[in-house]
Amino acid sequence: MVQENRVVVTGLGAVTPIGIGKENFWNALKAGTNGIGRITHFDAAGYTCQIAGEVQDFDPAQFIDKKELKRMDRYTQFALAAAKLAIDDAKLKDINSERTGVFVGAGIGGMDTLHNQYEKLFSKGASRISPFFIPMMIANMAAGNIAITFKLQGPCECIVTACASGTNSIGDAYRVIQRGDADVMLAGGAEAAISPAGVSGFASMKALCTDHNDDPAHASRPFDKNRSGFVMGEGAGLIVLEKLEHAKARGAHIYADLVGYGRNDDAYHITTPAPGGITQAKCMSLALDDAGLKPEDIDYINAHGTSTHFNDQGETEAIKNVFGEHAYKLAVSSTKSMTGHMLGAAGGVEAVATVLSIENDIVHPTINYETPDEGLDLNYVPNVAQACTVNAAMSNSFGFGGHNACLIFKKFVD
Secondary structure (H helix, E strand, O other): OOOOOOEEEEEEEEEEOOEEOHHHHHHHHHHOOOOOEEOOOOOOOOOOOOEEEOOOOOOHHHOOOHHHHOOOOHHHHHHHHHHHHHHHHHOOOOOOHHHEEEEEEOOOOOHHHHHHHHHHHHHHOHHHOOOOHHHHHOOOHHHHHHHHHHOOOOOEEOOOOHHHHHHHHHHHHHHHHHHOOOOEEEEEEEEOOOOHHHHHHHHHOOOEOOOOOOOHHHOOOOOOOOOOOEOEEOEEEEEEEEEHHHHHHOOOOOOEEEEEEEEEEOOOOOOOOOHHHHHHHHHHHHHHHHHOOOHHHOOEEEOOOOOOHHHHHHHHHHHHHHHHHHHHHOEEEOOHHHHOEOHHHHHHHHHHHHHHHHHHOEEOOEOOOOOOEOOEOOEOOEOOOEEOOOOEEEEEEEEOOOEEEEEEEEEOOO
């Protein structure tokens, strides 16, 4: 049997509604910063939902050549920015192109481009459609453009599993290095779906919070009794994964080990998770088994924590199912309370948050947690960050279609 390679995290890149770059993002997380506000990306007056977690003060020209910008949807711009931030953070130089790859997922892809080009089609005719319409819109172009920009000729894929896309991308990239098919992988997710169609679609299916248009700061409230739906977010989160020997040979700073990955599917419903979180619990157990860890070895769970009834209840039940009494000793918090739900980018950004929790032995809070709900009685780290030793942490992502994905990171010990 071939020995599996040990995989470590050496770079972090984040473009989020609460900060761009590792330091800004982490400082905002610790402080419990709210990233939700009134939508400015389009005129949302008259829409049922008028709030979202938009990325503020994003200047793509800082990361991308101005000529190329016109050929990229916003979600690709986010992905390229996060990739550059992660590569710079990892201090990657003299990259071996054939041994470095990219797995970047997106739940939707270029929805803004799709919307704009349909408007041109219907108002001005087919001849006015941009020749860049298709390569701007299709979901794989974030990964493709990163590969082109940084000349990365290793495995390059786009995993599309709705809100689990970023987590599946990291997990699948982990497997690539384990097998020896690459030495370095950029992995995570990107999304920019705060558009008229995106907001209208999620609102129509009653998934979005629509009763806090005048109070966006308190709209995203995972695990709180008065939660009323998720808030859309946008951005990108990418991490650099490396084979341990490769990282050590170049003297890289190692944030953590990636040691476990589980994924499965509810096979139950297109949008609603299976009752009781049974399959989600199985996914967490798969990740624990893959890591060779016991439930009591986990100190922190970065929850999917969407601020919807079915997710928050089901995820809590799943955690109790897997961890038993240890569930009450865990810290469990939701990044989405601050960023909103970044869809395909969520798993990538939350992996960055999880790794930083291990690096700093601090767990960020779940903001807007005020009223406990019956049966939801874990330590959701309400409103204020908690200092605690985080030797091992799990990050959960669950997507429409029943897609479940879990990652486990450990504190690095040489």
